Amino acid sequence: MKAFGEIWESNLFQKWLMAITGLLLVGFLIGHLSGNLLVFMGPDAINEYAHGLRTMLHGTAIWIVRFGLLASFALHVTSAIKLARRNRAARPSSYNTVEHRASTLASRSMLYSGLLLLTYAIYHLAHFTWGAVHSEFYVKACPPSPECTDCIPDVYAMIVSSFQQPVISVAYVLAMIMVGLHLNHAIASASQTLGLRNRRIVPIVRTVGPLLGILVALGFSSVPLAILAGIVK
Amino acid sequence: MNLRLHIWRQSGPQDTGMLKTYDVANVSEHMSFLEMLDVLNEDLIAKGELPVAFDHDCREGICGTCGMVINGRPHGPLARTTACQLHMRTFKDGDEIYIEPWRARAFPVVRDLVVDRGSFDRIIQKGGFVSVNTGNAQDGNTLPIPKLDADRAMDAAACIGCGACVAACPNASAMLFTAAKIGHLGSVPQGQAERSTRAMNMVLQMDAEGFGACTNHYECEAACPKGISADFIAQMNKDFVSSAFGGRD
Ligand code: HEM
Ligand code: SF4
Ligand code: FES
Numbered sequence: 001m002k003a004f005g006e007i008w009e010s011n012l013f014q015k016w017l018m019a020i021t022g023l024l025l026v027g028f029l030i031g032h033l034s035g036n037l038l039v040f041m042g043p044d045a046i047n048e049y050a051h052g053l054r055t056m057l058h059g060t061a062i063w064i065v066r067f068g069l070l071a072s073f074a075l076h077v078t079s080a081i082k083l084a085r086r087n088r089a090a091r092p093s094s095y096n097t098v099e100h101r102a103s104t105l106a107s108r109s110m111l112y113s114g115l116l117l118l119t120y121a122i123y124h125l126a127h128f129t130w131g132a133v134h135s136e137f138y139v140k141a142c143p144p145s146p147e148c149t150d151c152i153p154d155v156y157a158m159i160v161s162s163f164q165q166p167v168i169s170v171a172y173v174l175a176m177i178m179v180g181l182h183l184n185h186a187i188a189s190a191s192q193t194l195g196l197r198n199r200r201i202v203p204i205v206r207t208v209g210p211l212l213g214i215l216v217a218l219g220f221s222s223v224p225l226a227i228l229a230g231i232v233k
Numbered sequence: 234m235n236l237r238l239h240i241w242r243q244s245g246p247q248d249t250g251m252l253k254t255y256d257v258a259n260v261s262e263h264m265s266f267l268e269m270l271d272v273l274n275e276d277l278i279a280k281g282e283l284p285v286a287f288d289h290d291c292r293e294g295i296c297g298t299c300g301m302v303i304n305g306r307p308h309g310p311l312a313r314t315t316a317c318q319l320h321m322r323t324f325k326d327g328d329e330i331y332i333e334p335w336r337a338r339a340f341p342v343v344r345d346l347v348v349d350r351g352s353f354d355r356i357i358q359k360g361g362f363v364s365v366n367t368g369n370a371q372d373g374n375t376l377p378i379p380k381l382d383a384d385r386a387m388d389a390a391a392c393i394g395c396g397a398c399v400a401a402c403p404n405a406s407a408m409l410f411t412a413a414k415i416g417h418l419g420s421v422p423q424g425q426a427e428r429s430t431r432a433m434n435m436v437l438q439m440d441a442e443g444f445g446a447c448t449n450h451y452e453c454e455a456a457c458p459k460g461i462s463a464d465f466i467a468q469m470n471k472d473f474v475s476s477a478f479g480g481r482d
Binding site: 001002006007010011012013014015016083086087089090091092093094095096097098099100101102103104107108110185188189192193194195196197198 | 239241250252302304305306331333336337338339401403404405406433436437439440443444445446447448449450451452454455456463464466467468470471473474477481482
């Protein structure tokens with residue numbers, strides 16, 4: 001019997017891990033997006049939502065999700081880098097001329113769109129979660145406690161005042177273009193990796209995948225754009 | 234027609250190799266690509282130079298021996314056509330043509346355009362077969378196989394093992410070849426007994442040979458002279474994962 005370690009290290013298993021964790025991250029993005037869109041419903045909606053997230057199950061819910069996300073990110077990124085290195089080693093000398101017939105810009109730039117996303121995600125956490133950068137806009141969450149009803153932090157003000165800075169908004173929109181590019185290939189690719197493929201499903205995932213990428217990118221970008229345009233203030 | 238060829242010349246596995254330029258005159262449009270190279274080689278031999286080494290056997294597009302990257306495309310510009318079945322009418326007078334070997338760590342260059350595809354043989358040795366007792370063949374109709382399954386197995390069995398999929402893949406991955414073999418045997422009842430072991434062992438052998446991992450670009454499918462579908466790769470992914478979690482071997 002093959003040892004699990006050997007199977008785990010195989011290209012196909014690493015690829016499978018990347019697909020599972022990638023889809024978990026897509027699920028997270030969709031959840032995150034639906035929360036963000038509450039900005040359009042005014043300060044109370046998003047502030048209560050954010051407060052709710054932090055106090056759900058006495059503050060343990062958010063840590064469960066955080067651990068899941070951290071594990072997904074870690075597995076996704078380590079397998080992505082591991083496989084990219086092996087792939088590079090598999091073609092030691094490059095062709096003089098190459099003609100691409102089926103691959104796309106999105107499929108060929110997955111590692112780069114991914115690495116840019118990783119960089120952005122760290123900056124994004126430093127901004128909105130840790131308050132380590134742009135701290136003039138940061139609102140500190142109150143300690144989670146069910147009795148504390150009057151200390152709901154003004155997340156709305158933090159979002160609006162941050163995105164009124166064009167530089168912050170532009171960086172955000174650029175990162176969302178990277179999300180759209182990554183998802184353009186990622187969703188259909190994950191379905192192939194997981195073996196979900198036949199004549200029925202291929203046309204569906206090849207339409208829904210890129211479309212979802214565009215919708216997620218547009219959805220996220222709508223917040224800073226609306227703030228810059230003064231629609232949300 | 235007159236052509237200018239840029240051909241990869243490499244004297245052996247240790248040589249770094251380089252593109253060299255040759256002019257060939259009076260190429261007939263009825264010649265196959267390999268016949269055109271034969272003409273060039275006659276010329277080179279007459280001049281006392283070493284002929285360009287390239288692999289070929291059937292020259293009918295069925296054996297999988299020939300293969301070279303022509304202007305950035307494995308087997309050249311025509312879809313579903315091996316290099317030996319590519320004819321010079323596809324090109325025109327004055328064309329410049331770049332000719333390179335398959336490039337992959339698992340396919341080391343032997344000389345010029347000839348690469349060692351022994352790694353494919355070793356993948357097959359890990360499970361590209363069914364173990365049956367020898368003796369009389371059983372009666373054809375004792376093992377009914379639905380037409381669709383038989384067709385699917387035949388579609389996969391069309392793979393001639395040429396390696397164009399590896400050459401075309403940006404990651405030099407052998408997924409399409411291996412998936413065709415696994416998909417061929419996995420589509421018929423005879424292949425079921427060893428299905429789980431086969432997927433596991435052949436997939437791990439791909440890694441051991443130094444082929445890259447699939448990133449679902451589908452360049453392999455576009456380059457395959459036999460039109461093997463990447464559906465078989467999805468099937469192999471499923472077989473491998475169910476073997477990893479549920480297999481007994
Ligand atoms: C929110 C963040 C992310 C999401 C939603 C996401 C989603 C996905 C999905 C669904 C896949 C498809 C898996 C497959 O091909 O089977 C994928 C592939 C990939 N991801 Fe991500 N990913 C994210 C972040 C990252 C990061 C930070 C990196 C950094 C290195 C990265 C690098 C890659 C690479 C290299 C691939 C493989 C592409 C391929 O095989 O063609 N991703 N991603
Ligand atoms: S899958 Fe196609 S390209 Fe790959 S070895 Fe078989 S016939 Fe050649
Ligand atoms: S020489 Fe046999 S397939 Fe080309």
